[in-house]
Amino acid sequence: MDLRIAQKTALVTGGTKGIGRAIVDAFVAEGANVAFCARSAAEVAATESEFANGPATVVGTVLDVRDSEALGRWVADSAKRFGGIDMVVSNVSALAIPDTAANWTDSIEVDLMGTVNLVKASIPFLEQSTAPSIVALSSVSGREVDFASGPYGTVKTAIIGYIAGVAYQLAAKGIRANTVSPGNTYHAGGVWESLETSDTDFFTEAVGLNPTGRMGTPQEIAASVVFLSSPVSSRTTGANLLIDGALTRGIQF
Template identity: 60%
Template structure:
């Protein structure tokens, strides 16, 4: 099925590793032009070189999404470079897990406010697009209380509420949806690190999933790209859980 993404312009935050990298590559493979950002300059340059070498039209920028001015400037520069914005995928997380106050500020500024600021800056372009789409990457930790209860889980839950509100407020103009991944395994990621350094906890987490495995970034990216696509033209305000039946709550 043609996802109607050829020539569309997408912004992706956190686009060099894991889910974000898979989203950037997936959108580009479908023919979209993709501007992405991440914190580490070397990683940005590497991904940009690899994807351009594969014939994709991508542009990478190194920035800290907690820097509101830098983030807003990146959105504006990307819109100017490509001539608009059709899709925003807010993917960055501080991954600040724990109960202490030192986890609340980065979770608020990065997980939640970077999403709000990116959307605010991109919104005029999304409205002008005619097919504007916002996808926020949340987490199953926002759906149920688990080991990431506290700042991380709360902010991920807030992202779902935020996108639902956007969907209502922008209905008929711009679509907004949230995707909540389950545990996702990739080299250099959290679960890869735990597999190496805390195998007992990793085994416990793995054992919770009835599929017997964790997701790949590409499996999560499929949900993001599908919702971002104009093919999903009547899907807005949706919370898509992609977790291999890890969580057991019933969405009514």
């Protein structure tokens, strides 16, 4: 299927590993140019170099999304470099799960305000696009109570609510906004790989909760994110797309 995003430009926060990196890969596979950011200079450089000889232009920037001014400059600089912005993906997360004061601060500053500030900075450029869209990564932990309820789950719930409001507010301008809520997703260097060896019983229990008998992959999440971002999904806005292998049981109305 042609997603009609070749030569379009996507912004992705947290684009060097896990789901974020898979999203960058998926956009590039569809012929889109990508501006991504992450905190680690080494990881940004390594990721950027892997696309150096490809057909799409991929530009990485070292950035902490807590810095709203720097985030705004990155968005504006990316728009200038690529001649506009079409698709915005807020993916970065502090992954701050334990219920501590520091984790509440991290979740609010990184996950929530990182999303809010990215969206606000991007809107003026999305208004000039012929296929504008916003996708924010939430989580099944934002939809129902589980082990990550607390700072992480609460903020992921807030992201769903925020993006639903953005979708309503921007619908008349043709800008779509949706959230994607992954279930447990396994990848090298990720939290579940760590728990597989550090807390085997908990890992086994988590896998057992999913009727598919396995966790998801970053590529499975990324495929849906890129489709949802594309004009092929032009009638979808204000939605929260679960990608969890039937892990959650509640029915969405």
